[in-house]
Amino acid sequence: MNELEARILREFLHSPHHRFATGEIVEAVFSFEFQKPYTSFPDRKSRTNSQRIKMRLHRQALYHLNKLAMKNVLIHRNRTIPGEKSFQLNPKLIELYRLVQEKSVNLQCPVRALLPLLTVGN
Numbered sequence: 001m002n003e004l005e006a007r008i009l010r011e012f013l014h015s016p017h018h019r020f021a022t023g024e025i026v027e028a029v030f031s032f033e034f035q036k037p038y039t040s041f042p043d044r045k046s047r048t049n050s051q052r053i054k055m056r057l058h059r060q061a062l063y064h065l066n067k068l069a070m071k072n073v074l075i076h077r078n079r080t081i082p083g084e085k086s087f088q089l090n091p092k093l094i095e096l097y098r099l100v101q102e103k104s105v106n107l108q109c110p111v112r113a114l115l116p117l118l119t120v121g122n
Contacts, residue, residue, distance in 0.1 A: 002064075004029065004060070004064050005064050005067065005068060007029045008025060008029055008061070008064055008065065008068065009068070009073070011025060011028045011029060012074070012087075012088075012089040013089070013097065016089045016094045016097070017088075017089075017094070018088070019077050019086045019087070019088045020086060020087055020088070021081055021084045021085070021086045022058060022061060022062055022065065022084045022085050022086070022087075023058075023081070023084055025061050025065065025087075026057050026058055026061045029061060030057050030061070062085070065085070065087055068087075069087065072090055072092075073089070073090055073093060074087045074088065074089060074090060075087065075088050075089075075090055
């Protein structure tokens with residue numbers, strides 16, 4: 001699991017029952033790059049470049065979201081906004097994460113410890 005996937009999972013663990021659209025994930029994970037103004041540009045070339053950056057961030061986030069969905073960490077839900085996918089944390093992972101927190105086990109990255117447990121049940 002790389003750093004970007006860990007940041008995505010942290011966003012899902014902050015509100016585990018919430019369905020996140022791809023745009024919300026991009027804004028949260030790439031907050032520094034996404035805060036650049038994308039609308040008010042004087043010329044067409046700079047506006048096009050900014051849209052390319054925004055599309056690259058979306059593709060990069062979708063790549064990692066789909067990888068996590070293939071590992072059964074995330075569940076793909078219905079599209080809420082046309083052109084955007086929405087994802088939710090797997091309920092099995094939520095229960096395992098809650099149990100680990102209740103037992104107050106001190107882990108460096110609780111998600112890494114829970115991934116093998118999640119794949120055994122399938």
